[in-house]
Amino acid sequence: MAILVIAEHDNASLKAATLNTVSAAAKLGDIHVLVAGNGAAAAAAAAAKLAGVAKVLLAEAPHYEAQLAENVAALVVANAGGYSHLLAPATSFGKNVAPRVAALLDVAQISDIVAVDSADTFVRPIYAGNALATVKSADPVKVITVRTTAFEAAGEGGAAPVENIAAGADLGLSRLVGRELTKSERPELGAARIIVSGGRGLGSGENYHTLLEPLADKLGAALGASRAAVDAGYVPNDYQVGQTGKIVAPQLYVAVGISGAIQHLAGMKDSKVIVAINKDPEAPIFQVADYGLVGDLFEVVPELTRALDPIRFS
Known part of the structure; x- marks a missing residue:
């Protein structure tokens, strides 16, 4: 049977x-992609080019x-026949749509999988990523x-046909009042190759921006933060x-003034290289860091920023 991906x-x-x-x-079978939108032909065309x-x-x-x-959930359910x-x-x-789909189909949802063992068996993290559960569904x-951080992005190479399907009725259960979007010239946090994150150790929002923005500019990095810094x-x-924020897995993650609470580690420990800067040598962040520097971040970060060659990371 075919697999339906909700785009x-x-x-x-x-x-x-x-x-x-x-x-x-792709680990499960033939892939169909559902694109529900308005004036979304370009998005559908991009999906058609994906390998597999x-x-x-x-x-x-x-x-x-x-x-x-x-x-969207009602549309998915209306077209779910024939999909395993x-x-x-x-x-x-996805976290908004999928539970509604599962409820309408009267099945259990399998959340946040990081591996596919077989057509009915999947691996997902539990306890903030400190353990992995293998789940079998009947x-x-x-x-x-x-x-998404557990799987590589699909590349191009496909030439799938695009089939127009009938739209469902407007249920009228909700409406979009407005969006407040953050505009930045930096990469989007969830997809960035390099992330510079700051924690409560920075002491203030002013220090966060003064110290980390020049470093992020040199690296061409996105900016992140721990929950403590956000709160x-x-x-x-x-x-x-973190666990209640964005899950990321960049090529390089620089953690500045972040102690490494379990909730934060759950969101970034799959990063390819982790660099931690903290004055506390016992900080939990050093347990997952590939490189750790114990020192005063107010001295270390400016020195690191001055030493970096921006061309190398462009």
Whole structure:
């Protein structure tokens, strides 16, 4: 049977999380991708080019433009026949849509998988990532969210047909009032190759920006933060890395003034290289760091910034 991936997109292009979800689906069978939007032909065309995708289903209607969970979930359920697995990324979008789909189909959701053992057996982290559970499902259709950092992004190389399907009715259960989007010239946190994160050790929001922004500029990095720094008001919520924030796995993660609470480690410990700067030699962050520097961050970070060659990281 075929696998249906629910695409996350902005009507013009696919979100990076969809590419990782397609890679997870490739371990299960033939892949169909559902694009629900309004004026989303470009996103559907991008999905059709992904390696391994056999078909793209495009549903367009004004009430799909904002991809509200109630309408998208109803569309997925209406088209779920013939699919053994329904996959969505474990992002805010996927976590909003997938539980509704599972409830409407009366099956259990399998959340945040990091590996596919077989068609009915999956691995997912529990206890903030300190243990892995192997879950076997006997449900006739598996509704799954995928931890995107655990799978490589699917590349191009496909030429799948795009099939237009009928849109469902507007359920009218919710409406989009507005969006407040953070605009930045830096890379998006969830997809960045390099991340510089700050914690409560920075002492203030002013110190956060004064110390970390020049370092991030030199590295071409995104900026992140621990929950403690967010709760203290140093930076907005969308900077938060951790179990209750964004799960990231960049090539390089620089943790400055972050002690390494278990909730934060759950969100970044899969990073390829972790560099920790902290004055406390007993800080838990050093247990997962590839490189650790014990020192005063107010002296170390400016010195590191001065020493970096920006061309090397461009």
